[in-house]
Every structure is written in C-alpha cells, then in structure tokens.
Amino acid sequence: MGSALTGLRLLIVEDEAMVAMMIEFMLTDLGCVVVDVAGTVSRGLALAGDEALALDGAILDVNLGGEKVYPVAEALRSRHVPFIFSTGYGIDGITEQFAQVPALAKPYEQQTLENMLLTTLLPGASPTRDVAR
Amino acid sequence: MKLIPRPDAWKQWRPGPRLVIALAVGLVLVGLSMAVYNEHVAGGQKLRAVTVQADILSGSVTAALAFDDRLAAREYVAALSANHDVEAVGVYDLQGGLVAGYSRAGSELPATNRVGPPALIGDRLVVTRPVAQGATRLGSVYLRTISEPFARRAARYGGIAMLIVMASLVVIVLGVSNSSLAEAHRALRAEMEERGKTEEALRRSQVMEAAAQLSLATERGRAALRQSEQQLEFALQAGRLGSWELDLETRRLAASAFFRANFGFEADEPVDRYEQLFARVHPDDRERLQRAVDRAVALGSDLETECRTLAHDSEVKWVQIRGRAVYDDRGSPVRMAGVSLDITERKLAEERQRALLDELNHRVKNTLATVQSIAMQTSRTAETVAAFEGAFLARIGALARAHDLLTEVAWDGASLTRVISQTLEPYVGQGQANRVNLTGPDVRLGPNAAVTLTMAFHELATNAAKYGAFSTLAGQVHVKWDLDSSSDPVAVEIDWREVGGPAVTPPERRGFGSRFIEKGLAREFDGEVQLIFNPEGLRCRMRLPLSPKLQMAA
Numbered sequence: 243m244g245s246a247l248t249g250l251r252l253l254i255v256e257d258e259a260m261v262a263m264m265i266e267f268m269l270t271d272l273g274c275v276v277v278d279v280a281g282t283v284s285r286g287l288a289l290a291g292d293e294a295l296a297l298d299g300a301i302l303d304v305n306l307g308g309e310k311v312y313p314v315a316e317a318l319r320s321r322h323v324p325f326i327f328s329t330g331y332g333i334d335g336i337t338e339q340f341a342q343v344p345a346l347a348k349p350y351e352q353q354t355l356e357n358m359l360l361t362t363l364l365p366g367a368s369p370t371r372d373v374a375r
Numbered sequence: 376m377k378l379i380p381r382p383d384a385w386k387q388w389r390p391g392p393r394l395v396i397a398l399a400v401g402l403v404l405v406g407l408s409m410a411v412y413n414e415h416v417a418g419g420q421k422l423r424a425v426t427v428q429a430d431i432l433s434g435s436v437t438a439a440l441a442f443d444d445r446l447a448a449r450e451y452v453a454a455l456s457a458n459h460d461v462e463a464v465g466v467y468d469l470q471g472g473l474v475a476g477y478s479r480a481g482s483e484l485p486a487t488n489r490v491g492p493p494a495l496i497g498d499r500l501v502v503t504r505p506v507a508q509g510a511t512r513l514g515s516v517y518l519r520t521i522s523e524p525f526a527r528r529a530a531r532y533g534g535i536a537m538l539i540v541m542a543s544l545v546v547i548v549l550g551v552s553n554s555s556l557a558e559a560h561r562a563l564r565a566e567m568e569e570r571g572k573t574e575e576a577l578r579r580s581q582v583m584e585a586a587a588q589l590s591l592a593t594e595r596g597r598a599a600l601r602q603s604e605q606q607l608e609f610a611l612q613a614g615r616l617g618s619w620e621l622d623l624e625t626r627r628l629a630a631s632a633f634f635r636a637n638f639g640f641e642a643d644e645p646v647d648r649y650e651q652l653f654a655r656v657h658p659d660d661r662e663r664l665q666r667a668v669d670r671a672v673a674l675g676s677d678l679e680t681e682c683r684t685l686a687h688d689s690e691v692k693w694v695q696i697r698g699r700a701v702y703d704d705r706g707s708p709v710r711m712a713g714v715s716l717d718i719t720e721r722k723l724a725e726e727r728q729r730a731l732l733d734e735l736n737h738r739v740k741n742t743l744a745t746v747q748s749i750a751m752q753t754s755r756t757a758e759t760v761a762a763f764e765g766a767f768l769a770r771i772g773a774l775a776r777a778h779d780l781l782t783e784v785a786w787d788g789a790s791l792t793r794v795i796s797q798t799l800e801p802y803v804g805q806g807q808a809n810r811v812n813l814t815g816p817d818v819r820l821g822p823n824a825a826v827t828l829t830m831a832f833h834e835l836a837t838n839a840a841k842y843g844a845f846s847t848l849a850g851q852v853h854v855k856w857d858l859d860s861s862s863d864p865v866a867v868e869i870d871w872r873e874v875g876g877p878a879v880t881p882p883e884r885r886g887f888g889s890r891f892i893e894k895g896l897a898r899e900f901d902g903e904v905q906l907i908f909n910p911e912g913l914r915c916r917m918r919l920p921l922s923p924k925l926q927m928a929a
Contacts, residue, residue: 257823257899257924258741258744258745258823258826258827258899259827259830259891259895259896259898259899260744260745260748260749260826260827260830260891260895261741261744261745261748262895262898262899263748263752263890263891263894263895264744264747264748264751264752267748267751267752267755279894279898280898280901281898281899281900281901282901282922284901285898285901305737307821307823307824307922307923307924308821308923309923330736330737330738330739330740330741330744331733331736331737331740332736335733335737347740348740348741348743348744349740349743349744349746349747350744
C-alpha cells in the first residue's frame, strides 16, 4: 500500500507489548519502517540518543510502568526529531513542556494515527493530496 | 380603688323589721293610753259641766224658792230639759218636797232629795246641790244626766283603735318592705362592692400574671438562648468548626481557637486583624478569597469558598470558609460572621479519588487498546472466521483472568506462580495434575507485566495444545524459574520445557504467538526471549531483568 509515509523510519516507545505490537503492525501497514520498539525509558533514551540511528519520527507512550517518557521526548526534540504521544491518560496528563505535541488517546484507529503522523512528520503535505496520490 | 361613690351616712340608715314592729306596738300602746286618759278627762269634765249646770239651776231657783214661786221654778226646769243629756231635773223645798221637776219618759224623779256628793249610778250622773240665800238654806236641786253609753264609747275607741292598728300595719308593711328593700339595696351594694373588689383583684392578678409570664418568658428565652449557645458551641467543637466574626468597618476580627488553628496560628497567638489572617492565606488563593468576600458582601449572598493556608512550618492546609454579611437598617454592611473547617483530609481524599479515577481510566483505555491489538492481529493471522473467533475469545479470556489476578492484589504485585498456573489450568485434566510442573521463587509482577506474561504463557499453552505436550496424554510441561544474580543486570531466568509430546519441527512461518513472545515480551522487559524448537519438545527461555514491574518478593 503506497503512502506519503512510506519509508519513514520511526521509533516506538511503548511498555505494553500487545499495544506496541499493534502500533508496529499499523506503521508497517502504512509503509513505515519501525526502527525499534522500546519498552522502558532507559532503552528509549538509548535509542533516541543514538545519533547513528537515523529517525524520521517517534510515537511515545507517556507512562511507562510509572515512569514518564519525557526524557526520551527531550532527547528527540534536541535532535529535531518530530514525535507524537500515545496515551491512555488523555491530553490533560501531558506536562506543560510538551503541551503542543500532538497526542493520540488510546485506543485509536489506524486512520487517526496516519493523519496525525502526516501533519506532524510532513507538515507541508496534506492528507487529501496524499490519499489522491 | 373607688368603684361606687359612697352615699351620705344618713341615707344609709334603714330601719330593721324588728324596729318597725316595735314602733307599731308602741303606737298601739300610746293610742290605748290616750284613750284611757281621754276617758278619764271626759268623765271629769262631764262632772264639772253637770255640777255647773246644777249650780246655775240652784242659783236660778233661789228666788223662786224664797218666794215659793213654783211657776218660775218650773220654767228653769223646763229650760234645762232642752238639754238631751238631762234625764231628770228637780227642785226641792227645805223639807225635801218636790217644787218643780222634769223627767224623761221612762224615768222618774226621786220623791225627796238629799244633798250629797255627786254620784255615778250606772251611766247616770247624779248631782245634788243645795239652794241657799246667804246663810239661809232654802231647798235643793237634783240633776240627773245620762253619761255616754259604754257601747258607744267602746265603738268609738274601737274605731280609733282600728285606725291605729291599720296605721301600724301600714307602718309595718311599709317599714318592712322598705327595710327589705333597704336590705336588698344593702345586699346589692355589698355584692357590687364585693364584685368590684373581685374585679380589682382579678385585674391585679391579671397584671401580675402577665408580668409573671413576661418574666417567665424572658427567663425561658434567656435559658433557651444559653442552651442554644451551648449547643452551638458543642456543635462547633464536635464538628471541629472554627467560628469568626469580622467588623467590616474596622476590619477587626474575632476568631475561635479552631479558626485560628485552621490558619496555622498558635493557640496563644493573638489574632484580631483581618490583615493577619490574610497573610496566612496561600498567595495564590488571596485574590480569590478577597473576591469571594467582596461578592458575598455586595450581593448579600452566602460566602462559601476554599483556600489554602500556610502554617508556621509552611504546612499547607485546605480550609473551607462559610459566612454571611450582616447589614444595618440602611442596608450598609456592618459585619460578617461565619465558620471555618479544615478540609485538608477531604482535599487529599479527593485527590486520591481523582488519581484513582485517572488510573482506572488509564487502565480501561490501555485494556481497550490491548483488546484492539488482539482483535487486529488475530484477524490478520486467522484463516477462517471460526478460527478467528476461537483464538480471539481465548485471548480475551486470558486477558480477563490476568485482570482477575490483579484485582485480587489491588493491581499491585501479582504472583508469577499464580499467573502461570492460572493460564495452564484449562489444559490440565482431571487426575492430570502431574502434567504441569512449576518450580521457582516468588516473583511479583506489575500490572502490565502480569498481563503480558499471561498472554505469553497463554500463547505457549495454546501452541502446546495444538502441536506440543498438551496434544498428547503423556505430554508434560515443566516451568522452572530462578534469579540469576551473576548477570548484569540481575535477571529472572524462566525456562519453559515440554516433554512427552510429538516430535517438534520448526514452523515454516512465525505466527502472532511466537512474534509476541520473542519480540513483544522481550522488548517490554528489555530482556531476551528465545524459542527453541527441539525435536523432543518446545523450549522457551526468557531472561527478564529485574525492574519496577518485575521484582523478587520480599
């Protein structure tokens, strides 16, 4: 399936294996390359901080077994890697520092994920044009 | 108090019946005595009159006798006969022989006359007088008159007596009636006076009663007020309510001990200024508190607000403040009074509840995402709808059992042993308890870890039921785990080993189950998981580093 997102290299940070696999499944379906899946903040930080690892974007679960994902978000921001949040707590659960970051409320559909990735990772493109492609 | 004007004393005198009767009797007695006296006087007069007549006759006939002029004597006698009272009259010579005489029919003159004192014979008065010329006696006269008859006198006196008696009766009747009237009047007056006294007494007693009731009511009112104040004080104490009163003009504050404590003041610290109070309010809440107070004063509405207060040790308390302004006659606000309550506990409880609700919401959303994932991936790998349904429902069932386990421990530290035994339980038949062999120390799992491991063991068990140890009667599953303290990081090693099943060949393609175990599980725990398809039986080795979600039991 062709998409504007095809070939984009994405990182998933999600501590629930079943949910992580679904996101991976959806991203793969959209043509993205899932670079890695991190289940912990330390693993996520290691991957995000790895300058050698090429990243086009990331999907971050806010709460990882009681630990907040914000250090990973900061590392990505310092690398100018765009990312979106995926959270079961709702938008209010996100700290002020990242209040402008788009957030997906679990559970979400693949279409929602796709639209948000398009606007976040490819700000110049429009979903309509992409669909027409 | 003067009720009836008192009449003059004389008007008050009223004869009694006894006095009236006594008067009447006295009147009768006087009447009788007068009659007797009259009778007596009349007799004397009669005697004197007759004596004078006899003397006159005597004088008149002196010459006749001296001259023996019988004719003249007869004329004098005839003159006296004109008097109806005269019954008989005679002129006698010295010898006693009758010279001239007259007598009424049926009576007669005595033959001779002897001079003697007047005599009353029956009702006849007889008077004899001598006839003399100087010292020479010539003869005598005899005069007999008829006195009034007794019956006539009696009748007269009786009539008078009757008049007297009747007059007495009239006096008695009038007196008695007057007396009884007077008596009635007296009784009435007495009754009226009595009534007046009674009314006066009643009035006084009413006044006194009213005064007594007023004083009683006042006393009761005071007692009720005291009781009410005590009850209020008790209620304030029991409710740990502080009370306060603020003079809106002078901004002086009167505050109870609880109120002062609410704002973090020491028990002996003097607090009487609004500014002192305001300084203890959390800076972020001051503007809101002032707005609430101003609004309540302006609108006359209830003040009801909550604010944080700062104690000396900078401990933050939540205080609820309620109050209302009091206005004067012109409607200007004078003061404000109310209560305060330390609601820190409630606020903490609310925060806990809010956190719990958030957590619950989070878990529900995560669980829905998990279900979504299971549905999506099961549908991608199932070849038929029936296969999808079976696999999907079995996975949802495993998820539900993981939740049951977590609920038992209040979502805090499910046992690894319980996770495995519960997941394998449906595959262990009656009397086949030895098909499953679990050995290992107690390991505590966080909520996500418990769900993920449950799903992982569920996938292993369903695979064993399809192709492995649970597909034959003789097959067995051994699960051993232990802590590997030598590794870095320290990890729990779990070894799943199937024996006695059919010979195993590696699958041509990896399904959802094996991907979930090898990749999903490993990545979640940041560990390593290996599926080894030994011909004698499947083996799964997991190496999961200790973390907050995977800990050795204390």
